[in-house]
Amino acid sequence: MPVDYDLVVIGGGSAGLTAAREAALLKARVALVEKAQIGNHLYRNCISSGVLAQAGHVAWTVRSAVDFGIAVDNTSVKFPEISRRIQGVIETITEANSLESLARLGVDVILGSGQFIDRRTFAVNGRQLQARAFVIATGSSSSRPEIEGLDAIDYLTNERVFGLTEAPETLTILGGGSTGVELGQAFARLGSQVTILAAGLHVLDREDPEAARLVQACLEAEGIRVLGQTQAVRVELWNGKQRVYTNHRTFGPIDADKILVSTGRCPNISSLGLEAAGVRVGRHGVMVNAYLRSSNPRIYACGDVIGGYCSTHVATYEANIALRNALFLPHRKSNYRSIPRVVFTSPEFASVGFTEPAAHRRYGKDVWVLKQNFKDVDRAQTQAETTGFCKLITRSNGQILGAHIVGPSASDLIAPITLAMAHRLPVGAFEQLVTAYPTLMEINLMAARQLAQRQYHRNRLLQNLFEGLFKLCRAWGA
Secondary structure (H helix, E strand, O other): OOOOEEEEEEOOOHHHHHHHHHHHHOOOOEEEEEOOOOOOOOOHHHHHHHHHHHHHHHHHHHHOHHHHOOOOOOOOOOHHHHHHHHHHHHHHHHHHHOHHHHHHOOEEEEEOOEEEEEOOEEEEOOEEEEEEEEEEOOOEEEOOOOOEOHHHOOOEOOOHHHHOOOOOOEEEEEOOOHHHHHHHHHHHHOOOEEEEEOOOOOOOOOOOHHHHHHHHHHHHHOOOEEEOOOOEEEEEEEOOEEEEEEOOHHHOOEEEOEEEEOOOEEEOOOOOOOOOOOOOEEOOEEOOOOOOEOOOOOEEEOHHHHOOOOOHHHHHHHHHHHHHHHHOOOOOOOOOOOOOEEEOOOOEEEEEEOOHHHHHHHHOOOOEEEEEEHHHOHHHHHHOOOOOEEEEEEOOOOOEEEEEEEEOOHHHHHHHHHHHHHOOOOHHHHHHOOOOOOOOOHHHHHHHHHHHHHHHHHOHHHHHHHHHHHHHHHHHOO
């Protein structure tokens, strides 16, 4: 039975746009269905958060200028100007994904909400779309935690927070994940008094414990109050403030001008008619296999809608796998082993692969931890950014199991490590890399060299052999 399209992409976020654009470049006939204006939410949260964080970083740098011998008399934060800059950056970035640019590529853009009416048909605006394959990329939204009284207050989410015209004088953040700490530090640097309630022992509790504790220490050094193992149980309005009651009575109620809820994401799947399409759904969203194929072999899914790593770069990675498996034979598997995780705090935090405890659970004693501090890197000294470290986790044969970097430009420094892991290069391969001096990249090399150095120091037989060889060479004059 003939169909109108090779591929119908449902959702116009980062994953959906990537799938539609790349499929069109392959000369497939593509339709993209999006209920809102294309680009309205593209990368919005990531970019908005990044601009806000950069504004906070600039404010912090100006205040710290005296450390470089530069006196700055006054620093004032004009939040409306920051908001306008956020909008300007978003408009510039999303311009490349306008209706016109997609149409030029041959993508048939359909604005409207739709749903599957059977296993091979998606209905929208009175049209019935049939294709060789479908890709669901509808993304996710901030989840609402079960907290008494939450619906009665005007709380913020990571979407609503960028609608503020002024930074709140006091801000309580529910959630100690990446979004919570990024926004918490940004608002603190822009003048807000911030409290973060983290459910775990510390913020970023799923990451390397040593790295996460250092990030938290940096937040606390800037005046941010972090309460670990603390969850909100009830909220209410009290004397014009938003009051939070927690599971720890010793803390007492916490009052703030605004509460920001950052406790997780939920997939946007409720109105898609997935049951009619025979697509199985789990607690985290659409259930897919390693090929990103759902229980309906015609339907693939990628991005936040399948749960897992909710980030733009992961969504883009998954979209490229899903569209190629959908258009051709499904042979490409998703592999998250060498995909980095980044938290854009200051200092930045970036990681890939196993944490140190996870590596020990998997490989027992065959785990080597190679750690290098930024204070030993000359470029870090010149920039006065010496807080942090690079930790490489390897096996005795040099296999890289993971890496965790807290420090300046960690999001960039993790890239060569992820490349090495993707190509299964041993840590010794870094010794062949020559970097310019002085650069922060030296920290990767300094950490990587430690494996060979430490193995040599443990090998008394080899040391004695070399000592005897050099003694003999000196005696011969060779």
